[in-house]
Amino acid sequence: MKFAFFGSSLVSAYWNGAATYYRGLVRNLHERGHDVSFYEPDAFERQQHRDLPDPQWARVVVYDTEQTAVDRALAEAANADVIIKASGVGVFDNYLEQAIADLKRPSNIVIFWDVDAPATLDRIEASPDDPARKQIPRYDMILTYGGGDPVIRAYSALGAKHCIPIYNGLDVSTHHPVAADPRFAADLTFVGNRLPDREARVERFFLEPAASRPRHRFLLGGSGWDDKPMSTNIDYIGHVYTRDHNAINASARAVLNISRASMARYGFSPATRVFEAAGAGACIVTDAWEGIELFLEPEREILVAHNGQDVAALLDDLTEERARHIGQQALKRVVNEHTYAHRAAEVEALLEGRRYRPEQAGRTLHV
Template sequence: MNVAFFGSSLVSAYWNGAATYYRGIIRALDERGHQITFYEPDAYGRQQHRDIEDPSWARVVVYPGEGTDGVGRALDEAKSADLIVKASGVGVFDELLEAAVVNLKRPSNLVAFWDVDAPATLDRVQGNPSDPFRPLIPRYDLVLTYGGGEPVINAYKALGARECVPIYNALDPSTHFPVPPEPRFEGDLGFLGNRLPDREARVEEFFLRAAQAAPERRFLIGGSGWGDKAMPANVSYLGHVYTADHNAFNRTPMAVLNISRESMARYGFSPATRVFEAAGAGACLITDEWIGIEQFLEPDREVLVARNGDDVAAFVESLTPEIARHIGDAALKRVLSEHTYAHRVLELEQTLEGKRVAGVSLV
């Protein structure tokens, strides 16, 4: 199967939280014998902050982020693919691409909308009946999402989607795995996440409040945008942490913290890539509470679940390195057995299986 994929960026995780997900899915597709071309705009400084070179497992086409000639050429090239994907949150030309990909539909292909932030998309569309994406939803052959479970499926079907299937975040064991600790990441609790309006209040509650409640412990925060944020004295701000350093960041502190964005916590069933990155590194993970966590990791045995910042502080105060390592080892075993991108691509192939177009099977 030839796949044309329009997304934010495959080669840069800079202000691009979907990079790990894209890489895991697309690498696993390549391993299954599919050919992928990833089309991404030169925008937001991502090409200047690449953290990987063009990979061997996908062809990357970078088009200009200004003017429509470049994206037009990309669309013209993509029209011959068996599966044409428009991902959410490209950042530029989103409305153009949403309509243009639908218009590339023909009897011998499938067109799909792959939503890497379904809560945000649904909140926007449901709140604005004149949103231009709304009438396009029923025209896509299927909607894929990286989370949300039944609440997201039902919401998309209510908007006329023909089919909606979650393909959840997962682990790519070739990129996220246990490594030796690094002194620069030593501490009691680490958190990675960019500063976003939909997350900041929850970071204040689950991370900064916990740091205030445990002043003798060392807390680390990495990610873009936090430089001017007031923080307790026991918090060290690391700035942007490149993907190559994520394994060491996850492995070194006694525990690491996942904080969902508000909309994802509200919909539930939305494990962030950080959940699987941390588990893949054998980290002891503390996560904020959200519906569906037990579908991915078992609370108290493979993950610690906190209702608020006081819970986070209590976990940090009570953990020992031995207990933390036991939890991290259990999480690693679970995700390797059930939650890798190889598992997810099999689920994708099962979704596509039997979808014959012009008498040709796509898988």
């Protein structure tokens, strides 16, 4: 099938947390024989902070942030078999959502792919006049980055024909175990951009535990934290390019996942970093959210903290040996059940009207 995919960016992870999600899915759809064109705007300095050259497994079309350029991209995409509008493109979102719904024909499939369903649904609930309300029932299906039954129920109530979560996963070609790098040595590492509905949780789950454990070393990565007050045992390194993800994850005793407030509230929304860290064999500490056990087994494959005090206590008790064991168990689980090969096979089955079976992802890998 020929896909036309409108998203924030495939080639830049700069202020673009969905980049590795897009890359894993698109690469594996290509490997299953599909032809993908990815349309992204030249916005937010992402093209100036590329961390991926134009790949062989997708055609990347960068368009200017003017309506005429958007219209040219839409006209080109109109002949695709599957036309996708992702949430959070950042430029002309409302316009694109209506325009892509308008491209619906008997011979194609139009999809709204929500990479931040909890935030989208909260926004729509708070605004009866939100333009997305009119467009949701017009799409053949709503696919989401996560959210489970709570998100499915919410989208169904808004008139969605079908709503199916396509969860994050591991891109084994990009994220894998590597040797530790002394530059990134830490007892606990967290990587995430500074966002309004994440900041308070970062304070509780990372900054406060760091302040309470001055003898431990903490590493903070991500954009926007430059002027944030933090204890002296935190090393802030700014934006982390994809090329350093494996080393970051492999060099810490534990890697922290902190969900944004809306994602934690809905549950069933494992962040990309969970699978990236597991793919590198890292021991993950995550904040608590409903549905964790669907992806990794608490205490055996992942550690769960309900507050900052839990994070500090887990660090106190976590030996290097136990951390390595938990990381290895997580690596085995995600490689065998949660790769983007599995996710792409699921998408293909949905589009072809088949029931997805795990073996459709290809041969099970063993670590």
